[in-house]
Amino acid sequence: MSAERGQAGLPEGPQCPLAVGGHEVIVMAHGGGGRLARQLLEAVFFPAFEADGTRVHHDGAVFAAPPGPLAFTTDSYVVRPLFFPGGDIGKLAVWGTVNDLAMCGALPLALSAGFILEEGFSMATLRRVVQSMAAAARQAGVSIVTGDTKVVERGCGDGVYINTAGVGRVVAGADISPRRLQPGDAIVANGDLARHGIAVLTQRPGFEFENAIDSDCADVSGQVRALLAAGIEVHCLRDLTRGGLAANLVEIAAGAGLRLRLEESALPLADEVAAVCELLGLDPLYVACEGRFVAFVPAAQVPPALAALRGAGAPCPVMIGEVSAACPGGQVILRSRIGGERLLDMPSGEQLPRIC
Amino acid sequence: MSAERGQAGLPEGPQCPLAVGGHEVIVMAHGGGGRLARQLLEAVFFPAFEADGTRVHHDGAVFAAPPGPLAFTTDSYVVRPLFFPGGDIGKLAVWGTVNDLAMCGALPLALSAGFILEEGFSMATLRRVVQSMAAAARQAGVSIVTGDTKVVERGCGDGVYINTAGVGRVVAGADISPRRLQPGDAIVANGDLARHGIAVLTQRPGFEFENAIDSDCADVSGQVRALLAAGIEVHCLRDLTRGGLAANLVEIAAGAGLRLRLEESALPLADEVAAVCELLGLDPLYVACEGRFVAFVPAAQVPPALAALRGAGAPCPVMIGEVSAACPGGQVILRSRIGGERLLDMPSGEQLPRIC
Numbered sequence: 001m002s003a004e005r006g007q008a009g010l011p012e013g014p015q016c017p018l019a020v021g022g023h024e025v026i027v028m029a030h031g032g033g034g035r036l037a038r039q040l041l042e043a044v045f046f047p048a049f050e051a052d053g054t055r056v057h058h059d060g061a062v063f064a065a066p067p068g069p070l071a072f073t074t075d076s077y078v079v080r081p082l083f084f085p086g087g088d089i090g091k092l093a094v095w096g097t098v099n100d101l102a103m104c105g106a107l108p109l110a111l112s113a114g115f116i117l118e119e120g121f122s123m124a125t126l127r128r129v130v131q132s133m134a135a136a137a138r139q140a141g142v143s144i145v146t147g148d149t150k151v152v153e154r155g156c157g158d159g160v161y162i163n164t165a166g167v168g169r170v171v172a173g174a175d176i177s178p179r180r181l182q183p184g185d186a187i188v189a190n191g192d193l194a195r196h197g198i199a200v201l202t203q204r205p206g207f208e209f210e211n212a213i214d215s216d217c218a219d220v221s222g223q224v225r226a227l228l229a230a231g232i233e234v235h236c237l238r239d240l241t242r243g244g245l246a247a248n249l250v251e252i253a254a255g256a257g258l259r260l261r262l263e264e265s266a267l268p269l270a271d272e273v274a275a276v277c278e279l280l281g282l283d284p285l286y287v288a289c290e291g292r293f294v295a296f297v298p299a300a301q302v303p304p305a306l307a308a309l310r311g312a313g314a315p316c317p318v319m320i321g322e323v324s325a326a327c328p329g330g331q332v333i334l335r336s337r338i339g340g341e342r343l344l345d346m347p348s349g350e351q352l353p354r355i356c
Numbered sequence: 357m358s359a360e361r362g363q364a365g366l367p368e369g370p371q372c373p374l375a376v377g378g379h380e381v382i383v384m385a386h387g388g389g390g391r392l393a394r395q396l397l398e399a400v401f402f403p404a405f406e407a408d409g410t411r412v413h414h415d416g417a418v419f420a421a422p423p424g425p426l427a428f429t430t431d432s433y434v435v436r437p438l439f440f441p442g443g444d445i446g447k448l449a450v451w452g453t454v455n456d457l458a459m460c461g462a463l464p465l466a467l468s469a470g471f472i473l474e475e476g477f478s479m480a481t482l483r484r485v486v487q488s489m490a491a492a493a494r495q496a497g498v499s500i501v502t503g504d505t506k507v508v509e510r511g512c513g514d515g516v517y518i519n520t521a522g523v524g525r526v527v528a529g530a531d532i533s534p535r536r537l538q539p540g541d542a543i544v545a546n547g548d549l550a551r552h553g554i555a556v557l558t559q560r561p562g563f564e565f566e567n568a569i570d571s572d573c574a575d576v577s578g579q580v581r582a583l584l585a586a587g588i589e590v591h592c593l594r595d596l597t598r599g600g601l602a603a604n605l606v607e608i609a610a611g612a613g614l615r616l617r618l619e620e621s622a623l624p625l626a627d628e629v630a631a632v633c634e635l636l637g638l639d640p641l642y643v644a645c646e647g648r649f650v651a652f653v654p655a656a657q658v659p660p661a662l663a664a665l666r667g668a669g670a671p672c673p674v675m676i677g678e679v680s681a682a683c684p685g686g687q688v689i690l691r692s693r694i695g696g697e698r699l700l701d702m703p704s705g706e707q708l709p710r711i712c
Contacts, residue, residue: 028706033597033599033600033604034704035704037599063425064425071417074502074521076470076472103415113430158512158513163521165468
């Protein structure tokens with residue numbers, strides 16, 4: 001009888017009602033082709049992912065697609081801890097892939113989900129993760145239509161890893177690529193930086209912060225749709241995940257062969273996030289977000305772009321810089337509050353591992 | 357200086373030419389958003405997956421899709437050992453997903469690949485796996501257009517896990533589903549059973565078999581295309597992966613509410629595979645294949661179906677049974693060589709973990 005069960009006030013009996021085939025944790029056979037694997041599908045995955053009437057097939061799903069170009073993307077999620085203020089691995093796995101489609105100017109048609117479970121992983125925790133994914137998908141207006149589960153031996157995994165892939169339809173007329181950047185384009189961010197990395201980091205053993213910082217983890221596809229629907233000529237989009245604002249802009253600058261200029265005084269950063277970064281010696285420009293992106297738009301369209309973002313729920317949209325001039329290899333320059341200039345580079349090591 | 361390097365006769369020098377950013381094994385920063393992650397993409401993934409001119413984007417890929425319904429599928433691959441007679445994790449990861457699309461009557465448009473790497477994993481082995489994936493994709497006429505890499509700490513993984521997802525276009529007119537099964541349909545298999553599971557199992561430490569058995573691991577999409585092109589009215593398809601012939605047919609019978617009858621004397625099984633199964637006490641009907649499938653077709657179309665499969669390179673296509681009658685809950689019955697009948701059931705445990 002687990003402590004959890006007593007706490008939940010469940011009736012005493014020979015088997016926990018949350019168990020699958022009598023197992024309260026994952027066993028190797030949950031990943032086989034037999035009865036336990038079937039029971040796991042029927043007890044945990046189907047009820048969550050078919051709530052909207054979609055059938056999760058084993059070999060694959062078939063669906064009608066509107067004409068026009070498709071976007072396709074994938075990400076694996078290995079974040080630790082699994083649950084953190086403002087989100088969890090399930091929300092990340094769904095919204096992260098929806099956001100990657102949005103960065104291609106695409107709205108999601110369907111998602112897949114692949115689980116790698118470690119023998120001994122709690123069935124109750126798996127249910128919680130799966131239900132969070134289902135809720136996140138509902139919120140983003142997309143279905144998880146196909147999936148897969150593998151089980152690895154104890155010590156060959158870390159509870160649960162999730163891969164999602166997404167297929168989306170590119171919004172008519174959208175043509176989004178670093179190659180479309182032009183000198184004079186404005187760089188607009190949809191909200192404050194570095195929340196997600198700090199939210200996850202400060203939940204790890206060894207950190208004791210009084211006030212939890214919420215992750216910025218969010219579905220931004222509605223914000224992208226709003227920009228495009230407002231007729232903004234979006235040249236490029238990039239979500240500020242691994243590597244944060246700096247690494248992502250350096251990559252875009254390199255791809256475009258252009259110099260980008262950022263104004264430090266314009267960068268949105270919450271006081272409490274800045275304080276933790278200073279305490280830990282982290283540069284917030286390199287800390288990952290999971291619900292923040294930059295849009296490159298013609299300078300003349302900044303006011304309507306900010307209005308569109310605000311109208312779609314972006315927390316604090318703001319212009320943070322501009323595309324200045326051609327520059328072979330690309331360059332990102334930060335103009336500091338006191339007028340000095342700093343060249344931003346790719347980070348050489350990794351500041352914060354397993355934050356997504 | 358590694359032994360491998362000396363053996364390969366490479367020139368002496370401060371750094372192995374197969375290293376990435378000076379590292380001959382995966383380090384945590386290869387999974388970050390910084391310079392090492394970029395170097396891993398440029399040294400290992402892009403050269404393999406862009407050989408055909410396709411650009412692997414970071415956030416996602418965009419491609420034109422012909423009109424008509426799409427199929428979408430995903431699988432994670434955790435097989436051990438990574439390399440086995442007749443295949444490796446890379447081939448499985450590509451062909452397994454191509455085959456799942458084929459089982460929907462779809463030909464592949466694009467694949468994604470997500471890697472979960474364990475800190476300390478050999479860069480040379482990763483290159484070998486990635487090159488095998490690229491070769492398998494070329495052979496199947498599909499590109500890996502988008503991907504992702506995560507790195508987990510030593511002891512939180514097992515070298516490499518791969519997830520692939522695939523998008524395909526359903527062949528015009530194909531309508532493939534257990535619901536389309538009809539009494540009188542013939543069950544046709546494309547080749548001999550149980551090779552893959554036995555090939556992998558007998559490579560594990562502790563087994564010493566003189567003659568290696570080759571996995572049946574293969575791309576079967578050409579065989580499915582041949583069936584459809586020959587005008588065969590294919591009612592359902594199922595590849596015989598986890599759980600083997602028996603578990604997959606039990607699942608189909610249940611989905612269709614029909615009784616299936618198999619003739620033991622018709623089941624194709626290589627002598628050496630039968631011998632190993634007998635020695636180890638394994639039932640070959642439950643051992644997984646990775647290049648074998650069954651097709652449910654009208655009885656009158658068996659000869660042209662077998663001819664189409666043979667023409668497309670199926671190793672030994674044969675009719676193995678038939679759909680007999682309605683049966684609530686479904687049933688699969690095996691008629692033995694001496695005329696007895698055996699009811700096949702779902703396996704309750706797992707015979708062979710991590711064979712895919």
